[in-house]
Amino acid sequence: MKITVLEGDITEASVDAIVNAANSSLLGGGGVDGAIHMAAGPELLEACREIRRTSHPRGLPAGQAVATAAGALKATWVIHTVGPNRHQGEADPEVLESCFESSLNLAVELGATSVAFPAIGGGVYGWSARDVAEAAHAVIVDGRQRGRWEQIAEVVFVLFNDSMTSVFCQVFDHDQW
Structure with a gap:
């Protein structure tokens, strides 16, 4: 598995x-969530509404993942995961790790061979860049060791600013990918 870290959109x-x-409503929001919904177009929102009508009427719990078609994006799928919100007392790093693990598991189910991640929880949900990078790193290293x-x-990892990108580069630079 090749790991790439870059700053971008x-x-x-x-x-x-x-x-x-995503946020638990799956209906769009700010930051990465809002940008993805805007770029994907109305098809993404409708697919998320269908998930809310059927499998997750109360919203998607933190640490879990669901997938939709990607609408107008270059990608085929959007995998939605909800990070734990530190500002609301959700400070369990295992839930943050579960976001990455659940997303990778779902990517495999979908048949994906390439996946782009943002810094899940690293924006308005209050997790530090280091916490997010280390959670992602732990999941990927464990998965490699288990042959997953x-x-x-x-x-x-497509990150939104230089400081986040720098931390991810530091955390992932120690390994040979």
Whole structure:
């Protein structure tokens, strides 16, 4: 699995699946979530509404993931995951790790070979860049050691600013990917 870290706009990623740092409503919001919904167009919102009508009428719990078609994005799928909100007392790093793990598991189910992640929880949900990078790193290292997600050839972390990108580079730079 190749790991790439870059600063940029995740909506422009040329990958099979883009991971959305969604809120539990799945109906759009600010930050990455809002940008993905805006770029994907109304098809994404309608797909999310269908998920709310059927499998998740109370919203998606933190740490879980669901997928929709990607609408107008270059990607084929959007994988929606909800990070724990530190500002609301959700400070369990295992739930943050579960966001990455659930998303990768779902990517495999979908047949994706490339996945782009934002810094889940690293914006308005209050997790530090280091916490998010270390959670992602722990999940990916553990998965490699267990031979999981072998079909995924590339994971791209598309981050929104230089300081976040710098921390992810530091955390992932110690390994040979």
